[in-house]
Amino acid sequence: MADAAEHQAVPTEDESRRDFLLHATLATGAVGVAVSMWPLINSMNPAADTLALSSVEASLAGLQEGQAITISWRGKPVFVRYRTAVEIEEARSERWQDMPDPQPDEERVQDDRYLIVIGVCTHLGCIPLGQKTTETRGDYGGYFCPCHGSHYDLSARIRRGPAPANLEVPEYIFLSETNIRIG
Amino acid sequence: MSTEKSWGTQAFDWFEERLPIVSFIDNTVGSKYPAPKNLNYFWNFGALAGFVMVIMILTGILLAMSYTPHVDHAFQSVERIMRDVNSGWLLRYMHANGASFFFIVVYIHIFRGLYYGSYKAPREVLWWLGIIIMLIMMMTAFTGYVLPWGQMSFWGATVITNLFSAIPVIGDEIVTLLWGGFSVDNPTLNRFFALHFLMPFVLVGVVILHVWALHIPGSNNPLGINATPKDKIPFHPYYTAKDVFGLGVFLLVYFTVVFWFPNAMGHTDNYIPANPLSTPAHIVPEWYFLPFYAILRSIDDKLTGVILMFGSILILFVIPWLDTSRVRSATFRPIFRVLFWIFLIDCVVLTWCGAQLPEGIPLILTRVGTFWYFFHFLVLMPVIGWIETPRPLPTSISTPVVAKPAE
């Protein structure tokens, strides 16, 4: 064995062939391991049945002006608020360009009356208060997250507090005047 | 070494001084572990078993993430894994067939040890740890087979847990304790899942002890004589290269089964959801339990059958002393070698018997086979050791030919 080690000072044809084989085998093995890791990791992604249920339909027919309902979608609450004319006016009167996450109210709603957002605080995922009229709605009349004190306005835009972004608007369409499909 | 060390080398040295894990690995399966140079391909199966264990733990943990251990959801959650979870079918087929292949590999490993006398001094503790590994594997396999909650799962669990009712006086209490109820039911499934998840990690612990115990005397070899340093080569790169090749061959067989015959080693009945009110017409355990199942049924008395079955495994603990010959390798033991092959055939026969109904010719064969199993260990092993004249042993591994007796 000691002999073999000393020989390696000058690579012979034999040894370079061995090196090639070594590198080829190692590379193939590494590719094999890397590729076979993917199905293992991917098995943790949402399964087909989970993806199949990722849209939900809801009727807003029973909702009165000033009221709100919460719909469960992908295990998360979706806030739907039927805003009054005053509230819409308030949401639109302020200069959105100066807000932490600037976005005009018009971009955040499809029907001016219905504010539809995912009710998950963009800070660390708590559910903000403000759906019920009895709950505190924060300093801007929209939503208030009790976990770390983020205030959202009547367009669910972040105005004050640690949250970095406005409440997310989910993908949704109006199937009719009062029927929506989220997702 | 007089030149400046690179930043990387310095960091490595710093760490290695505090936790010498790289040297540890190098000493265990690397260039610092000298192994006899004449190990044949049967010595591949130890490393292979380790590899299969890694496959089982990886796929098992991911399956556990999608599995629900509840009688109302277990079967359905397995079907969800098969149909909806990304690559779930692959994980499950790899895991289910991996269990069978784990036993194939380990049984070959054991028979190799029996043939070449690897259980003899100074490797008795190494051998014990191996048997403990097999016992843990059996418990893990059994609890795992219950989890899909098919008909075979349920009735297998019922029959095997009922074995303990054979224990006098407290038998029934023990069975109730195992079940957590008055029959195999949700508490049983729940705890079997917990145990099935736990035991592989216990297994890893014992495997580490097994490898440790291996490194004290070093590997045995086909000649069974002590290898001198001159007869040894570093494990890396020689045996790592050989093990990688062996792994490739193993994977070819394993993948063929996983991708084309994934249900060949399973039971069709396990695709029927568990029904506590109806036992399938023919219940048989998984193939790797069949010889022990045959021994269980070889005798009409319940307690004796159970004792014989457990005894058939426990007897392995004492064979280092039952074998009175000081020659390790069967290569130099003309009579023992023949007996080894007869014993192997006996195990195959018992396996076949385990799958048959215990009546007629299979029952006779079962009884003869069971008798021979114990006769081999309890009588033949000690007696042959005394009366057999071994062939002359070579003086060293490098000169086996010199000592070959004149014909």
Added chain:
Amino acid sequence: MRIVLFAALATLFIGFVPVDVKAAGGEVKLDHQEWSFDGVFGRFDRQQLQRGFQVYREVCASCHSLDYIAFRNLEAIGYSEDQTKVLASEYTIEECCDDQGDIFDRPAIPADYIPNPYPNEQFARASNNGALPPDLSLMSKARHGGPDYVYSLINGYPDPDKSTPEMEAELMDGMYYNAVFEGNQIAMAQQLFDDLLEYSDGTDPTAKQMAKDVAAFLHWAAEPKLEMRKQTGVRVLLFTFVFTILAYFLKRRIWADVES
């Protein structure tokens, strides 16, 4: 010699495998069919699966559930997303609950599973002379012979002109003779007859053709990932083969100085 020993031992152990598969003994001879999904590269015949689904829907589904198949799964047998929506909407799902707490009916959507024809097991038994029509989702994997078994069982009824008196004599009340079913008495009467339905693709709907189509469909229902499994297998095996060859030559090269 070593290699021979190795091969012998390996064969012995692999040889264990078929032992228990045929353990039952006294198996009936099944009518073996050629299936498009057999073999190394086997694939499903989408047309056949759709015909089989039609047979299931128009014949079997009145008694047999198919619990693990959702309408969305039918895309895998060649229906478009819109077609599965239409198919699903023909079924009614009982949903709990509306604002008043009442169970209400709604049309099924692709994410729904094919509804069970019976509300519960007792009802199913009461409607079938005490027998429970089994769920068919896994039938093809839950019986020895798989699709051949399903095919043979559906065709296992005697020709009324040729049935022997012995066949009739031993039958219990409400049972039918079947050559393939265990015990030869089955609670299900013969279901498939020539021209029972009309195939939209123009295939001649003989009883045998329908049996074969529905057996293929049920095999898909039991093992929907079969195609992906075999295709993945071919790639994995080729890759492993190349790796093994490389590893073999590397091993030989490394061992050259020891074995000489």
